[in-house]
Amino acid sequence: MKASIFLCSIAAVLLTAVASADEVSTPTDGADAAELPPALSRDASRIYAAAKGSLFQVRVLTTTGRSQAAAGSGFVVSDDGLAITNYHVVAKLVTDPKRYVAEVVNTAGERDDITVLKIDVLHDLALIRINKRRGWPALRVSSKTLKQGERLYSIGNPLDLGFAISEGSFNGLVTRPYYPQILFSGAINFGMSGGPAVDGSGAVVGVNVSKRLDGEQISFLVPAQFVTALIEQGKAIAAQPTQQEFRRDIGRQLTMHQNTMAGQLLKAPLSTRAMGYYSAPINETQGIRCWGDDPSQPQLKYRYSRLTCHMESQVMVEDALQTGFINVRHEYFATEQLDSFRFLQFYSKSYRNETFGHFRHRHWTGPECNDAFVKSDGSQSVPVRAVLCVRALRKFEGLYDFALMAATVDDSRSGLHTRVDASGVTLENGQRIVQAFLDAIERRR
Amino acid sequence: MTASPVIIEVLDRAGAVSARHRCNELPVTLGRAYHNGVIVDDPFVAPAHVRIERRADGSVVARDMGTRNGMHVVPKRRFSLWRDAVTRFEEVVLTADTLVRVGHSTFRVRPVDQAVAPERLDTTAHTWEGLRPAMLAFVMLTLVALFEAWTDDTTTQDSLLYETNVAAVLGALVVWGGFWALLNRLFAGRARMGRHLLIGATAAVVTVVASLASEMLGYAFSLPWLTQFESYVSLTALAGAIYFHMATITPLSLAFARQFAVVFAMLTIGLFGLYRYSKEHRLGDSPYLSSLQWPAMRVATPVSTEAFVKEMGELKARADLRRNDIADGQE
Numbered sequence: 001m002k003a004s005i006f007l008c009s010i011a012a013v014l015l016t017a018v019a020s021a022d023e024v025s026t027p028t029d030g031a032d033a034a035e036l037p038p039a040l041s042r043d044a045s046r047i048y049a050a051a052k053g054s055l056f057q058v059r060v061l062t063t064t065g066r067s068q069a070a071a072g073s074g075f076v077v078s079d080d081g082l083a084i085t086n087y088h089v090v091a092k093l094v095t096d097p098k099r100y101v102a103e104v105v106n107t108a109g110e111r112d113d114i115t116v117l118k119i120d121v122l123h124d125l126a127l128i129r130i131n132k133r134r135g136w137p138a139l140r141v142s143s144k145t146l147k148q149g150e151r152l153y154s155i156g157n158p159l160d161l162g163f164a165i166s167e168g169s170f171n172g173l174v175t176r177p178y179y180p181q182i183l184f185s186g187a188i189n190f191g192m193s194g195g196p197a198v199d200g201s202g203a204v205v206g207v208n209v210s211k212r213l214d215g216e217q218i219s220f221l222v223p224a225q226f227v228t229a230l231i232e233q234g235k236a237i238a239a240q241p242t243q244q245e246f247r248r249d250i251g252r253q254l255t256m257h258q259n260t261m262a263g264q265l266l267k268a269p270l271s272t273r274a275m276g277y278y279s280a281p282i283n284e285t286q287g288i289r290c291w292g293d294d295p296s297q298p299q300l301k302y303r304y305s306r307l308t309c310h311m312e313s314q315v316m317v318e319d320a321l322q323t324g325f326i327n328v329r330h331e332y333f334a335t336e337q338l339d340s341f342r343f344l345q346f347y348s349k350s351y352r353n354e355t356f357g358h359f360r361h362r363h364w365t366g367p368e369c370n371d372a373f374v375k376s377d378g379s380q381s382v383p384v385r386a387v388l389c390v391r392a393l394r395k396f397e398g399l400y401d402f403a404l405m406a407a408t409v410d411d412s413r414s415g416l417h418t419r420v421d422a423s424g425v426t427l428e429n430g431q432r433i434v435q436a437f438l439d440a441i442e443r444r445r
Numbered sequence: 446m447t448a449s450p451v452i453i454e455v456l457d458r459a460g461a462v463s464a465r466h467r468c469n470e471l472p473v474t475l476g477r478a479y480h481n482g483v484i485v486d487d488p489f490v491a492p493a494h495v496r497i498e499r500r501a502d503g504s505v506v507a508r509d510m511g512t513r514n515g516m517h518v519v520p521k522r523r524f525s526l527w528r529d530a531v532t533r534f535e536e537v538v539l540t541a542d543t544l545v546r547v548g549h550s551t552f553r554v555r556p557v558d559q560a561v562a563p564e565r566l567d568t569t570a571h572t573w574e575g576l577r578p579a580m581l582a583f584v585m586l587t588l589v590a591l592f593e594a595w596t597d598d599t600t601t602q603d604s605l606l607y608e609t610n611v612a613a614v615l616g617a618l619v620v621w622g623g624f625w626a627l628l629n630r631l632f633a634g635r636a637r638m639g640r641h642l643l644i645g646a647t648a649a650v651v652t653v654v655a656s657l658a659s660e661m662l663g664y665a666f667s668l669p670w671l672t673q674f675e676s677y678v679s680l681t682a683l684a685g686a687i688y689f690h691m692a693t694i695t696p697l698s699l700a701f702a703r704q705f706a707v708v709f710a711m712l713t714i715g716l717f718g719l720y721r722y723s724k725e726h727r728l729g730d731s732p733y734l735s736s737l738q739w740p741a742m743r744v745a746t747p748v749s750t751e752a753f754v755k756e757m758g759e760l761k762a763r764a765d766l767r768r769n770d771i772a773d774g775q776e
Contacts, residue, residue, distance in 0.1 A: 302599060372747070400764065434753075
């Protein structure tokens with residue numbers, strides 16, 4: 001019984017432009033106010049003019065053929081060439097330095113190459129150094145707190161069309177799921193990733209990072225405090241760390257992340273929702289949304305309802321390697337019309353229809369599984385048939401994906417299927433999570 | 446000692462006797478021309494090819510009469526030295542089992558007092574042919590099809606579910622039985638369609654019953670492997686069906702049918718296993734027990750969550766061993 005969830009699972013999309021447009025117009029040296037949409041206020045023109053010298057576009061190119069693989073934006077933060085962009089803009093460069101190189105192009109059309117000094121995958125930031133050209137002016141990073149409704153200006157190179165500024169307002173911090181982001185009510189677009197968002201004084205208050213595709217002008221910025229912290233951590237680094245060093249750093253950050261995640265989830269007993277005769281445990285901590293639906297239709301001879309809980313964001317390490325999340329799905333089946341034989345056949349078919357990963361995956365090992373009848377000690381506990389699969393993240397030692405699939409087997413005309421996926425966690429946390437969910441599946445009085 | 450008559454048997458390519466000639470007196474000649482004692486219609490045989498005569502010691506020999514293509518001895522063992530078959534013989538001493546090839550034809554010479562095998566016990570039920578086994582086959586498979594449709598009948602929408610299922614299953618049975626009947630007609634001159642239908646239907650029933658039984662037993666005793674090899678059980682049932690189909694085609698020997706079925710089973714199971722393993726790194730159909738049955742049917746006692754969770758350590762250790770089995774290729 002797997003169906004894709006449409007609206008509810010659309011997480012914020014990252015805003016790297018991927019070269020797809022047929023006519024890619026390169027930013028010309030005359031990228032001045034004349035290029036901006038005419039509707040902008042005088043303030044925006046003034047702010048753009050002030051920030052213009054510090055802006056650049058980041059282009060990630062393939063080593064062979066130098067064709068553009070990703071494009072984002074960035075800005076200079078110190079006179080000796082330190083600059084900020086998003087981690088996801090330069091992710092290919094960090095994880096696969098043999099196959100990708102990067103260059104930056106400023107608003108005047110000057111080009112340079114870059115060194116990545118320090119990355120923050122959890123907040124999606126990267127500190128880079130512009131290698132040869134000096135004298136691109138730095139933007140000031142703000143440390144003041146913002147008021148609701150304050151005017152902000154987001155700058156970047158949307159869709160590789162040329163530099164642009166868009167106005168919007170500050171609408172508070174959202175913590176989704178664990179790291180605060182500024183909710184910016186203004187338009188930002190693919191390619192603006194890594195560009196600065198500035199206040200009326202021209203100081204950087206955030207970094208463009210993502211937007212919701214299912215909303216209008218719902219965009220997110222990384223708050224400036226994390227930029228300041230990253231500059232502090234990385235400004236003394238002279239040369240680009242090796243791929244191995246970056247990998248260890250990412251591993252350390254992912255380990256930190258999963259400790260936060262598991263800690264949040266398990267700090268109190270799991271809450272439960274009633275599903276038919278059963279209590280279904282869920283993880284309603286911050287940033288996790290549960291969506292229920294009841295696709296039962298009159299022509300079905302059974303009842304079926306589903307509850308899925310997704311984290312609204314995951315940690316993007318590189319293409320096809322998203323991790324650091326816990327998802328939960330419950331499916332309840334019951335019947336009055338069907339005899340138990342047919343119900344159980346059907347119930348088995350749904351239980352059978354699960355996948356746990358493939359052994360040839362680049363980032364994960366194949367699943368190693370174990371299954372058994374399991375029953376916890378609780379007075380209301382029910383026996384379940386459970387299968388548990390573990391796969392290791394190939395590049396990050398000590399981190400695993402755990403998948404639990406459990407089906408209650410105490411009744412022949414109703415049952416609950418529970419699937420829990422914990423991705424990018426340590427064995428200890430995986431065991432705690434699995435135990436917590438298994439212990440909490442109960443029959444209601 | 447008076448020379449007893451001999452029988453000259455000309456064989457077709459498949460090794461079956463196509464013509465017999467009784468010769469009361471030797472010598473006799475064999476060839477394409479009409480003056481020969483034994484006439485062979487084979488363009489590769491000379492008008493007068495072989496002369497068969499009796500020596501003073503009583504042995505029978507075949508002598509080449511000076512032909513272009515010569516005379517050869519067919520090796521006794523099928524996989525004997527290839528050389529035997531190409532060596533030309535001027536003269537061959539014939540025993541009852543010596544097969545001589547001239548051109549594209551073979552012959553052997555046997556005395557009339559040659560011992561023959563005792564009669565085979567006839568276990569064939571001669572009345573169990575035609576319509577009766579066919580009807581039984583259709584009834585069996587109709588029941589199977591109805592059962593499968595009934596199992597799938599979880600909505601009120603699909604009103605023709607039963608009819609289409611029965612039609613599809615019976616159609617498949619007719620195609621399968623028809624294929625074997627055609628082979629039977631080719632090799633044995635009669636189709637025995639009813640028998641072949643019954644064999645096919647029985648194999649299908651065995652597969653369905655074995656699958657249900659293994660699911661229930663696997664669930665009861667918590668034995669995942671019982672349910673994970675259903676594809677292999679089906680292939681074995683198919684090999685069994687092939688044995689019985691071949692045994693029904695009478696001129697094929699039972700030993701050949703047995704060998705064929707065993708080789709078929711080993712090949713298909715081996716190839717399927719290899720394919721599975723190359724795709725999934727496992728041999729079974731599913732990585733876990735996937736049949737859920739009545740609560741009362743469960744015999745195995747459940748483990749505690751603690752014990753189940755503890756097992757994760759072992760799975761982790763197994764996954765760790767696989768961490769580097771795809772070369773990173775990036776260092």
